[in-house]
Structure formats: C-alpha cells, structure tokens
Amino acid sequence: MSRILISICALVFVLSLIGLPFFHEANAENVHLGWSEDEIELMRRLRLSVEAVADKNRSNELFFREDAVELGSRLFNDTGLSGSGQIACASCHRPESGFQDTESVTYRLNPQAAHRAPGLLGVAMQDWFFWDGRADSLWSQALAVIENPQELASDRLRAVRHVCARYENSFPALLKDCPEISTLPAAPWGASPLVDNENWQKFTAAQRENINKMFVTIGKSLAAFERGVMPPISRFDLYVDALVEGNSVAAKNLLNSKEVAGLKLFLDPMVGCVNCHNGPMFSNSGFYAVATDSPGRRENDRKQGVTLLLNSEFNCLKWGNAEDCPKVQYVQTDTAETAGAYKVPSLRNLRHAPAFMHDGRYQTVEAVIEHYRNPATLPLRHVDIRPAALLPHQRGQLLSFLKALNSDPSN
C-alpha cells in the first residue's frame, strides 16, 4: 500500500516537473497574448514616437521657433510662392487628407511626372526626401520644390521678394534681412542659378549670398511648420502600449484576431516586410529595389538621386559642417546598390493615398501585396526582395493589419 502511495507521489512529482514549464509558458502567453519578449521589443520600435525629430533636423536652427512655424504654415498655403500664382504646397499636399495629392494635381500639371506626391504625415522624421532621396534635409527639400518647373515653377529671387513684401511686417525678427533685399535693383524678372542663371549672374556675390540666405529661411520655416505634421496615434500603437503594460484585456479590444494574424505575418522574418518597413514610421530610411523600376525608361531612381544630391548647392556638405552629415559624406554611390532603388515609404495612414509606389502604379494596397507575392523580376536585374509566400487568407490578414495603422480609430 505504502509502496503504491510512494509511487503515486513520485509520479505526481515527476509529472509536475514536466508540467511546470508548460504551465509557466501558458501563463506568460496569457499576459502577452502569445508574443515573445523579442517580438514585443520589436513592436516597441514600431510604436509611434517623435523623439528622433530634433536630431534629424539639427541643421535647421529655426526648427523649434514659434514665429518660423507660423510663417511656414502661411507659406504652405500661399499661392504667391508659385510662378503662376495659382498653386501652393497645399494644392498637392491636402492637409485634410493626410497631406496626400488626392486630386492628382501633380499629374494634371505634368502627365509625365516621374514620381507621385507622397503624403507628408511624419515627414520630419525622415532622413531623405523625395522618392530618390535627392534632398538630405526637410528645409532644402522645400527649396527644390519652389524652383522645380513642374511644381511651384518660381525662382528664388521672386520667392524672396514675395515673402519680404507680404510678411516682413508680421515677422520682423525672422525676416530681418529683407531691407537688403529691397536695395536690389528693381526688375520684373526672376533669378536663380538653376532656372534663370543669366539674370542670377547680374548680381554681385554679396547680393547672391543675401538672396540665398533669405531663400534658406523660407525653406527652414516651411520645415518648422512640417514638424507639426505628425500622424496621430493608431490602434496598433495603443495595442503595443497594452502589451507592454501586460494589459491583455485592453490589447484584445484594440486589434481583432485577423489583424493580429496580419501583424504576425508582418513581423515574420520569412515574409520580410519588417526588414525594410521598421521604426516608428515603418521605414528604415533605406533605398531598395523592389522590382518597381521600368527598364528602358529614364529611371528617376536612387542612382540618379545620389548624383542630384551631391550636385545640390544646399546639401549638408555644402551648406553645413561635414561632421554633421555622415549620411551625405558616406552616401552609397555604388550603382549596383542604387539602380532601380527607391526610398522605403511609411506605411502609416495608407488610406489617404490615392495610389501606391513611387509612380503610383497600383491603385490599391491589395495590388501592392500581390506585387510582393509575385514581383515581376527580369533576368540580370538586381532586386532586393524574394517572392513572399502568402496564401490568399494571409494576404487578407496583412491587409487588415495595414489598415490598423490608420490613425482614424474607427478604421
């Protein structure tokens, strides 16, 4: 009898030993809904945070100035910055629609435009601007737009004169160099080394420097305004908070099981999305070839962007300290890496985007996911992705996860 008791005791003991780890595992799963510590850590890095924004805009001393934010916000809506007097930044970047070009103004102005206008939510968090990354700062990006014949189609002299005439009285501190501008010979024409070099050369070096300084102030004020253009929190962000707090009840109410399955796929190394789409804006700031180039046509890819960047008079090396701009100093120029590559875009608030990829080739996110399942690769072409093995129901899960990145809580 006692022998039987002892053996039962031993059996229970052995079973409990075997069962112990399982029991613990189940417990942990309850708190974290089946996510591992590593996965939660990874999700924390995807959570929205604007921490990096100051560091990324170090070259803009006006970035946090209230008067610059105010001037920038007026300029963003000011059609006077355009050559035609008809369009403003806000024409192509609609504030009510995630600053996306919902009316396709870009293509109406130039049906051959190489790139579609991206939305601007969170743009101040980026390292590079434009799909080819030809601008290395938010402020120099704005200057390129003003002088781009396909966009605002103006020139720096006209822009500076306009800003002084309209805003000098309201922003005396910011526009303290306007008196110098008013001493320039009055002339109906514009001037810029890029679009009107003949006129530009009529000015002395000192005058050209003054114009450039004022022009840069315009760009830095627009960038200061864009600092406030941030995506609101999404359900995904709140889900991460709930996981970190161990609040599984709240987490379950934030993402449904289909969205969680999509999130799992998104983080899965075999699917690979998170390799490129990571960080708080779901972009690793890199340039990759994902089989979206159009061989035979002019590429407008990173390869060309690097050349334009290094030639730009407003890049960080030419308009700042070399120590402050390792990303330009050590920029990858190897065309094996840059050909056919485009900037990794953010995946937040895709619902506002009228089309997808740099050239707007897809109208729906479903079509983008289908692209990743079966990228049209050509022989001898360098591509950084492999076909993602996604079953139809998994594509649906991925899609519903991407929708949970929209800021509108009802989405």
Added chain:
Amino acid sequence: MPFVLRYGLSKIFALLLCGVAFASVCAAAEKWEVTLDLPPLAVNQFYEGLLTVADSNGVGITGLRLQIRGRMPEHAHGLPTAPQITEKGQGRYSLKGLSFNMPGRWVIEILHDGETVLRQEYTVRF
C-alpha cells in the same frame, strides 16, 4: 575553405611557390594578422571601427589600400553606405561611415588588392 577565403587563392599559390621562388613572393604570402574592432551593432547608427594589420611577427603593415565590403547572406544587397578606411600609421587603419538599416546576419569583408584579408560575421539588431 576558410583558409582559401582568408588569404585568397593567389597567396596560397605564392605560398606553394615559396620553396623555389623569390623572397618577395614569400613576403606577400606571409600570414597577416588582421583585426577589426566594432561595438555591438544596431540599425540606423553610424559606427567607427579600428582595423589593424600586422605580419606574423606582430609588426604593423603600413601603406595598404584597404576596402570594405558587406552583404547579407540571405539578401541580395550590400551596405547602405560607402564607409571609408584611412591609414593611422603603424598598421592601424580607421574605418568610418559604417551603417546598417536592415537587421540580421551581415558578413563584413576587408579587402586588399581585391583579395579578402578579413571576413567577419555580425548580427545587427533592431
């Protein structure tokens, strides 16, 4: 295989020749001690590293034109930046501008005259 990769085929060939050929060939084939010192790596930061190259007696080799190459074995692409290597004297070289934007397994190679003199694997974290 690791030996072949580390010293390059031509150097191994030169080593075989040593018994019969000129001393200078032997010198080139001599075993180099190459080290690269890097901190733990994460995405989206810039790193500097110290490279040392010494002969088998531990004497630093100067005047080398070294290059760096990096790739992810699981992916098609290489380094997102173009790091530069400059000489510091006494066989020391500084590596600047190294950065990664994809987490995972990376292979970093240091090349001299197109031959790999060091090959190291790193795991880059988020």
